Amino acid sequence: MSEEVKRGLEGVVVAESGLSFINGDEGRLIYRGYEIEDLARNASYEEVLYLLWHGELPTRDELADFSESMAEERELDEDVLDTVRKLAEADEQPMAAVRTAVSMLSAYDPEDADAEPTDREVNLRKGRRITAKVPTLVAAFKRIRNGNDPVEPRKDLGHAENFLYMLNDEEPDEVLAETFDMALVLHADHGLNASTFSSMVTSSTLSDLHSAITSAVGTLAGPLHGGANANVMKMLKEIDESGKGTKTWVDDALDRGDRIMGFGHRVYNVKDPRAKILGEKSEELGEAAGDTKWYEMSVEIEEYMRDEKGLAPNVDFYSASTYYQMGIPIDLYTPIFAMSRVGGWIGHVLEQYDDNRLIRPRAKYTGSKQEDWVPIDER
Ligand SMILES: CC(=O)SCCNC(=O)CCNC(=O)[C@H](O)C(C)(C)COP(=O)(O)OP(=O)(O)OC[C@H]1O[C@@H](n2cnc3c(N)ncnc32)[C@H](O)[C@@H]1OP(=O)(O)O
Numbered sequence: 348m349s350e351e352v353k354r355g356l357e358g359v360v361v362a363e364s365g366l367s368f369i370n371g372d373e374g375r376l377i378y379r380g381y382e383i384e385d386l387a388r389n390a391s392y393e394e395v396l397y398l399l400w401h402g403e404l405p406t407r408d409e410l411a412d413f414s415e416s417m418a419e420e421r422e423l424d425e426d427v428l429d430t431v432r433k434l435a436e437a438d439e440q441p442m443a444a445v446r447t448a449v450s451m452l453s454a455y456d457p458e459d460a461d462a463e464p465t466d467r468e469v470n471l472r473k474g475r476r477i478t479a480k481v482p483t484l485v486a487a488f489k490r491i492r493n494g495n496d497p498v499e500p501r502k503d504l505g506h507a508e509n510f511l512y513m514l515n516d517e518e519p520d521e522v523l524a525e526t527f528d529m530a531l532v533l534h535a536d537h538g539l540n541a542s543t544f545s546s547m548v549t550s551s552t553l554s555d556l557h558s559a560i561t562s563a564v565g566t567l568a569g570p571l572h573g574g575a576n577a578n579v580m581k582m583l584k585e586i587d588e589s590g591k592g593t594k595t596w597v598d599d600a601l602d603r604g605d606r607i608m609g610f611g612h613r614v615y616n617v618k619d620p621r622a623k624i625l626g627e628k629s630e631e632l633g634e635a636a637g638d639t640k641w642y643e644m645s646v647e648i649e650e651y652m653r654d655e656k657g658l659a660p661n662v663d664f665y666s667a668s669t670y671y672q673m674g675i676p677i678d679l680y681t682p683i684f685a686m687s688r689v690g691g692w693i694g695h696v697l698e699q700y701d702d703n704r705l706i707r708p709r710a711k712y713t714g715s716k717q718e719d720w721v722p723i724d725e726r
């Protein structure tokens with residue numbers, strides 16, 4: 348058996364998937380055959396969820412039924428809301444609150460606890476409930492943390508629009524609702540990224556869907572993955588406040604050996620196609636507000652990183668200034684990523700259950716193979 352170590356599993360193909368395809372040299376991303384640009388500009392998040400879970404775009408009637416069934420599931424059980432309240436009052440990290448609450452949703456899910464963990468129909472219903480409830484718990488967390496009452500979800504609003512309504516107790520204008528919906532579409536799936544792989548590892552033991560999604564939330568939170576979007580905005584603010592000038596700030600950071608958040612990618616060798624679209628949104632929001640400072644600073648960093656390091660922005664880079672200009676608190680950027688990516692996680696877990704084999708790689712042992720036993724008093 349080969350002992351070659353593939354650090355970080357780079358380039359290792361471990362599964363077949365019909366969900367999304369990435370061409371890292373051309374900067375191309377497709378979900379089930381559809382270009383991400385087409386989906387982002389034309390499809391709603393609900394439409395993309397249907398596509399990911401059912402394999403084809405819904406008809407108008409199918410989409411209406413699906414969206415209605417999602418909207419029906421938005422409310423949280425009192426006990427879950429109580430836990431969210433306690434976590435917000437204890438000033439818990441938002442991603443830790445999402446992880447805890449998602450795990451707790453399992454106890455209140457109405458499906459038969461004895462159902463086979465791999466039952467596709469049961470998992471589609473569970474998945475719909477989880478996806479519908481994550482925005483409610485993120486918005487409730489933010490409201491309670493700010494000393495406000497949570498806002499009850501509304502069934503007459505779309506997934507994106509309803510989230511912004513619950514977050515701010517105010518219906519968003521059309522531009523904000525469309526921009527947010529587009530951001531959800533862009534983040535919905537991305538091959539075997541770390542959090543998706545984590546959900547697959549958990550489900551490959553035939554553990555249940557809630558456990559798989561809980562694993563994935565924990566994995567997304569790290570700054571090398573979904574957590575980078577919040578760090579990008581912290582960096583932009585730090586550059587602004589430092590008065591140093593963008594290039595000097597970035598140079599100093601690189602000299603210290605720091606990574607510039609929102610740059611680099613395991614699969615893309617060129618600019619992430621999602622960053623292109625989010626960059627446009629960041630610019631448009633700046634122009635509408637009469638201040639393109641954050642966008643311009645981002646472009647300056649992008650050009651400098653390209654020239655100095657040959658690195659291009661990933662999805663997290665321009666989502667930061669887009670969300671900031673939408674007035675979303677910085678520490679909610681990664682929970683928002685989870686709100687969207689939960690759709691992809693569920694799609695991949697369904698695939699895993701449909702053709703399961705335990706995921707279990709090996710490590711090359713580098714420790715000693717022969718030590719003489721030493722009694723504890725002689726060590
Ligand atoms: C949604 C997402 O998860 S997108 C990714 C979000 N994460 C970030 O933006 C964090 C910053 N980026 C990174 O840390 C990395 O680019 C990752 C984690 C995304 C990819 O990592 P890997 O594929 O393992 O690349 P690796 O860490 O081997 O980096 C390759 C080289 O590029 C450099 N590099 C990679 N990213 C960066 C960066 N953001 N800033 C500075 N240098 C970088 C590394 O230092 C390394 O240089 P070296 O060969 O001279 O040592």
Ligand SMILES: O=C([O-])CC(=O)C(=O)O
Nearest residue numbers: 537539540541613661662
């Ligand atoms: O694919 C990856 O490794 C990271 C990423 O861009 C994502 O999860 O959207």
